[in-house]
Structures are given as C-alpha cells and as structure tokens.
Amino acid sequence: MTAAYPTDFDLHLFHEGNLFQAYDLFGAHLSRIDQNIYTSFCVWAPHAKQVRLVGSFNNWNGEGYSLQKVNNEGIWYIQVQKNLEGELYKYEMLTETGETYLKTDPYAFFAEERPGTASIVYSLEGYKWHDQLWQNNKKQSAIYEKPLCIYEVHLGTWKRKEDGTLYSYRELADQVIPYVKELGFTHVEVMPVTEHPYDRSWGYQGTGYFAATSRYGEPKDFMYFVDQCHVHGLGVILDWVPGHFCKDAHGLHRLDGGYSYEYENSWDRENYIWGTANFDLGKTEVQSFLISNAVFWLDYFHIDGFRVDAVANIIYWPNRDHLEVNPFGLKFLKKLNKAVFQFDPDVLMIAEDSTDWPQVTAPVHMGGLGFNYKWNMGWMNDVLKYMEMHWHQRSDHHHLISFSLMYAYSENFILPFSHDEVVHGKKSLLNKMPGDYWQKFAQLRLLMGFLMAHPGKKLLFMGSELAPFSEWKDLEEIDWHLIEYEMHQKFREYFINLLHLYKRAESLFELDHDPRGFQWIDVHNTKQNVYSFIRRNKEGSPLIVICNFGEYGYENYRIGVPEVSWYEEILNSDKKKYGGSGQINPAPLEAKKGDFHGQPAYVHMTIPPFGVVYIQPKI
Known part of the structure; x- marks a missing residue:
C-alpha cells in the first residue's frame, strides 16, 4: 500500500x-x-x-x-x-x-x-492466486501449434x-x-x-x-x-x-x-x-x-x-x-x-x-x-452464404467453400461463428440450414465437422452445442430445455465427440498456419458438391476429410489417398447415435495402388448425404 x-x-x-x-x-x-x-x-x-x-x-x-x-x-x-x-x-x-x-x-x-x-x-x-501451474505451462506452450x-x-x-x-x-x-x-x-x-x-x-x-x-x-x-x-x-x-x-x-x-x-x-x-x-x-x-x-x-x-x-x-x-x-x-x-x-x-x-x-x-x-x-470474417461469410443456399444451387457457388484456401496462410486466422451471426434476425445456425428437420441437423453436423477440419483456430458462441432453432434472444438464458429432445441430445453428443477428437488429432491443428498442413484431394466435384482434402501434422501424417454438401449418399465412392494402407473411419456425422441415417464405414478401408485425384492410391468408401467423414491410416 x-x-x-x-x-x-x-x-x-x-x-x-x-x-x-x-x-x-x-x-x-x-x-x-x-x-x-x-x-x-x-x-x-x-x-x-x-x-x-x-x-x-x-x-x-x-x-x-x-x-x-x-x-x-x-x-x-x-x-x-x-x-x-x-x-x-x-x-x-x-x-x-x-x-x-x-x-x-x-x-x-x-x-x-x-x-x-x-x-x-x-x-x-489481497487476492490469492492459484494459477501458477497454468502460467508456467502457458510460457512453455507454442499456441500456434496447439488446439485452440x-x-x-x-x-x-x-x-x-x-x-x-x-x-x-x-x-x-x-x-x-x-x-x-x-x-x-x-x-x-x-x-x-x-x-x-x-x-x-x-x-x-x-x-x-x-x-x-x-x-x-x-x-x-x-x-x-x-x-x-x-x-x-x-x-x-x-x-x-x-x-x-x-x-x-x-x-x-x-x-x-x-x-x-x-x-x-x-x-x-x-x-x-x-x-x-x-x-x-x-x-x-x-x-x-x-x-x-x-x-x-x-x-x-x-x-x-x-x-x-x-x-x-x-x-x-x-x-x-x-x-x-x-x-x-x-x-x-x-x-x-x-x-x-x-x-x-x-x-x-x-x-x-x-x-x-x-x-x-x-x-x-x-x-x-x-x-x-x-x-477470418471472409471465410465465415462465404461458408454461411453457401450453407444457406438450397443444395440444388450450391454447384454454381462452389468457390464459396474453396476460396478461403487462397488466403488461408496470409494471416494467423481464427474461424468464428460468433454471437453476431445468430442475433438480430440472422437466425440460428441450425435455422440457416435449408430443408426439413432431419436435413437441417445433418447439415449443421456437416458444418461443424468442416469447421474443425479447416485450417485455423475455432470460435463458437454459447449454445451452439444445443443446436437451437431460435437465435440468441440476449435478454433470456440460452435454450437449455432443448436437451430434453432427442435430436438435440444427439447433436450435443456429436459436438462433444467432435471437439475432443479435434484436440487429439494433431493433424487438425499443428500446421494451422503452414501450407504444408493442407492439400486438396478433389476440389472440382461441383456436380455432387463433394470436397475432399488432407490435413497433416508436423510429422506429415495424413488425416483425410470428405465433406458432402449434397442430398445424396454414395456407396463405393472412390477417392484418392496419399499412401497404400488400411484406413479407418474416425468420424462420421451420419452415425445413428448422432441422429444420422447410419451410412458409415464400420470396417477398415483397403487402399489400392493406382493414381487417382493426383494421389498414388485410392479407396472405395461410403459417403453419407449432408455428411462429413474423417479417415486416417490405421495404426
């Protein structure tokens, strides 16, 4: 004093x-x-x-x-x-x-x-702090290479x-x-x-x-x-x-x-x-x-x-x-x-x-x-504009998903779905999705999966985990009652599993700000609205992401992969426990040698409608 x-x-x-x-x-x-x-x-x-x-x-x-x-x-x-x-x-x-x-x-x-x-x-x-361990760990942590x-x-x-x-x-x-x-x-x-x-x-x-x-x-x-x-x-x-x-x-x-x-x-x-x-x-x-x-x-x-x-x-x-x-x-x-x-x-x-x-x-x-x-406000605006379109229109606006990779490494970006996007008549994320009840939830799961896989750190507004139909009302609490409804429960389970997977999968964050961490597999499939790409960690290990923004699922869908190996599915937004239709890949996928999508090998797999799938080489 x-x-x-x-x-x-x-x-x-x-x-x-x-x-x-x-x-x-x-x-x-x-x-x-x-x-x-x-x-x-x-x-x-x-x-x-x-x-x-x-x-x-x-x-x-x-x-x-x-x-x-x-x-x-x-x-x-x-x-x-x-x-x-x-x-x-x-x-x-x-x-x-x-x-x-x-x-x-x-x-x-x-x-x-x-x-x-x-x-x-x-x-x-006079306040006695108890966060010395946090402070010490923060000094030893390279935030750019950590999940955020x-x-x-x-x-x-x-x-x-x-x-x-x-x-x-x-x-x-x-x-x-x-x-x-x-x-x-x-x-x-x-x-x-x-x-x-x-x-x-x-x-x-x-x-x-x-x-x-x-x-x-x-x-x-x-x-x-x-x-x-x-x-x-x-x-x-x-x-x-x-x-x-x-x-x-x-x-x-x-x-x-x-x-x-x-x-x-x-x-x-x-x-x-x-x-x-x-x-x-x-x-x-x-x-x-x-x-x-x-x-x-x-x-x-x-x-x-x-x-x-x-x-x-x-x-x-x-x-x-x-x-x-x-x-x-x-x-x-x-x-x-x-x-x-x-x-x-x-x-x-x-x-x-x-x-x-x-x-x-x-x-x-x-x-x-x-x-x-x-x-990254540009990414946010482009992606939400794309998602709000009826899927029949998306083929003509393919660039709204792919364009962000032209500048993704020009800055250290955070990808935000903040309060500004779900207030004042802009509608909730769920209600931005076109289609019927099931299709809205499927596309929101897809959007979250794409968010977590795209280069850049992440930000989500409170209540996103509940998939509310109503936008933020700003004078009342968020819609906690939704957890009593089955589809909202299932979405929340998906949300939690996705975030915990994101924090475990080094390929999804270690090279967020380095072009070595991203590679397109197929960015030209405008007819089916399917995008596929690879995320890599510092060791070069691949995690493959397939996003289907269209209404149809596909069996025996062929996609190029970076190495001959067995691949396992580590995320599928279409699992029934998440509210999906169950079009998944339960068994390991065998990659066969052969040039496809510019990759040295390929797999045949199931791609669900309005779904996102992560696969990686089986350890």
Missing part, C-alpha cells in the same frame, strides 16, 4: 502516451502513512476550471474537497485523510462556461450496480436463476467451467465485462474501462472466475473495445465539458451506427489510458488475451463515402500490441477485423499491425 502522488516522471510519461500502468496513479487509491490509511484521487480533466470530489462520505457536497491542479495539462489530485474504501464517489467538474458535470471516475476499479452510476473506492490488493477452440459467452444470458436474476462471477465459475470442460473447449471468451449502463449493449458500450461490472459481483469475484478457469485448464479471453465508448452523461463523453477522450471534430467523433463516441487515438493521454487498460486486465486479472472489437473502425475513419485510412488508429494499434507483448509475450491479441488490411498478424517490426490472430 503506497501513496500515489504524481511524480514528474509519471506526468511526463502520461502526456507522452507512454504511461502503460497509469492505473497505479489515476483513480482512487488507499495508502498507509504511519498508522493511518488515506485515500487519494487523481483524474485527467484538461478542460475543467475546477474539480471537486463528492460522494457518500460527504453527503455529495464538494465543499472542502477540491482537487489540486498538479500541472497545466489538466491533472488534478486530492488526498483525503480517511479510509474511504467502499464509499461511493464521483467527480464534480466545473467548466469554464459555468456548467457542472457529475462524472464517474474513468479509472475506477469498481462501480455501483445499475441503475446506479457512482464509482466505488475499492482495493484490488474458444467458447464465446455472455455471462448474463448463459444461464439465469429461476427468478430471472443473474448468477454471480463465483456461481458462474462453479457452473460454466465444468460445463465448458465437458464440451471440450480450450478457452472461454467473455463478452465485455467492463462496466456498462445498458444490458442490451452486451458490454460493448462501456463507461468503466477499469471496473469489472458489478452486475455479477465484485472485481475480486471476477478474479476468482479467471483463477478457477486456469486451475481447471481453461484460458480466458476478454472482449475489449478500444475504438469507441458510451455517451451516457455520467461517463467519458464530455468528461470535463470539453472533448478530452474523443475527437474534437464531430464528423470523426460521432459513431452514428452505434450511437457512441470514437476515442481520439491520436491523443497521447488517450493512448496511455487505453494501453494501460489492456495491461491492467493482464496485470490484476491474469487475462490470457483480448478479442479487440471493431478493428475496422480503428483502421479507417468513420463517416466517409470511401475507405480512408486513419493514421492515428494504425499507429495506436501498433503501439498497443508492442506494449502488450512487452508486458506478456504469451498473450493472445485477436483482431475482430472485417477489412482486407494486410499483415494484421505480422509483427510490428516487420511492417504488420502486431496482432497474433485475426478473425
């Missing part, structure tokens, strides 16, 4: 844009002097004429609680000779024009539960209590972790837990960037959630939104009467699509704020990585008739990634980027943006 008075060096770094642990200075901090505990407050408010501290400890009357202006660049500070832990507070900003703004602390560690908006004095010290399958979860609607109230972070830890482990995922991605006023923004319109939302408990309860994930072998990725912020009156918007955190120019500032304000990423103090925020979640909460939201909104200026590069955004992303990797070389920095900007996942020193992963 140390005093947090701003030093000249701190101030220099902050205004330079290089104070990457600004949370140790700004916000509310407890300090011990002799035998007494004091509470200090520090805020950056360059447009304020006066700043006063108000709260539950002074009846919200700032008389006698004026902050001292530390420098001419707008940093204000006060030390209160009281232990104010647990007290509510805000900053009363008096502007040059005589207006008064009552604002929450941009660096507050905790906030009042909605609909309240006050900050709370809170100490993050992410379960995207919105904590408020994963599950609700019977009375409709929310589970706490601790209660969620006890329920989410064993469930996700059973499914077979390697990581949980939590949609933003930064404090936000409106439930249906899902956390993407924040007001408290340093405060884990009080909806589910205290910040130390969220530490427990992360800690327990690590203890049980799950990584935790946090959705993070450094491009824009909420315009609610108590937040960052016009914090001190001026535009401190946002662009001065309204055309650049206003994010008309989302009703938010864009961060001024060229402002050095904003850079210190945002980069410190990323470091903060790594430092205090042991987060394993970030899915950085709306990167396109950072690379390009908003509100333009054509794409116009924002040089401030580009420089910020590079600076962010360099700083984060310097703090933690093993972090996952994942760009949710819908653009074709090159070298997003290349290091900054090689001309890249410095992320180590990027969502």
